[in-house]
Amino acid sequence: MQELRDAGVMLRLIYEAMKKKGVDTDAVFTRLGVDETYVYSEQLRTPHNAQLYFWQVLEDVSGDPDIGLHLGQLLPVYRGQVLEYLFLSSPTFGEGLRRAQNYQRLLSDAANTEFLIEGDEACMVLDTASDEVRRLRHFNECFVQGLLAFFKSITDGSFRPSRIEFEHERERGHELVEEALQCEVRFGAEENRLYFPVDVLTYPSTHAEPELLALHERFASEQVARLEKKDIVGQVERIVAELLESGEVTLDAVAERLDIKPRTLRTRLTEAETSFNQVLADFRYRLARQLLATTDESIDEIVYLTGFSEPSTFYRAFKRWSGMTPIEYRKNAQGRDASIDAM
DSSP: OOOOOEHHHHHHHHHHHHHTTTTHHOOOHHHOOOOOHHTEEEEOOTTTTHHHHHHHHHHHHHTTTTTTHHHTTTOOOOOOSHHHHHHHHHSSSHHHEEEEHTGGGGGGTTTOOOOETTTTEEEEEEEOOTTTTEEEHHHHHHHHHHHHHHHHHTTTOOOOEEEEEEEOOOOOOOHHHHHHHEEEEEOOOOEEEEEGGGGGGBBBBOOOOHHHHHHHHHHHHHHHHHHHHHHHHHHHHHHHHHGGGOOOOOOHHHHHHHHHHHEEEEEEEEHHHHOOOHHHHHHHHHHHHHHHHHHOOOHHHHHHHHTTSSSHHHHHHHHHHHSSOOHHHHHHHTTTTOOOOOO
């Protein structure tokens, strides 16, 4: 199964809100095993299920049981991305919404929102997350505020929610959520839903331009195609993880498991701007860091688990990757509640 990932812009917006709120970002990133340079990495896409660990760390470090709600109030407006351009260059908000649905993957692989009209109300079913994540209170309350701010921005303040329904439960603070979202809020619903007056769908965009719209749609299609090309990397990593302990991790073996020719696999990885050797090395490095930082496994056992034939080969490779020996890295990681690859 392909690993779901979220666009890096989501993490960047939350990071900016964290700084505004005065959250100790260094402490958060230390526990996540990343830093600010990671947040602004080009073409960054983070593992979707890392949302679970990420929000737990944020709550722990901030000491704020409503950190998602509070960070949502400080999120910068989502701007400068192709999805915004699609909305602005479309004739109306409704047409922009329908077009953006075709390119949801640019925001998250997990996104699969639906759009419904029920009488005088329109409704978005916010299927923007995996089963586990979409019941995550912090994620839901932060994400929906970012969505509302974006919709208000592109409609010059005309967008107003009439009701929001969340899957997650809340034992207290219902009125704080309603105050932040400025509408009726229900908890423990079957789906995450955003309701709003249907007439906002006809709100005209002052930036509508047919030629620009065609350009933006073409650009969005190209970006989705680029993501699809990179899907092969996740498929290869999944099989590498299964084959590592056997020691038979070769391009031919992976291609056989994928039921494609080795030459085809090599070509598809080239199209994804990588190679089999690079994917294998990156996976081994991530696994080695995680094992060194979060387990008490012996070095000999880690050599075996990462698929190396002997310790000396592992030592040389790890020193080349990290600039440290495995022992030095482990000592440096002691005391960190590090899930190195959470992000």
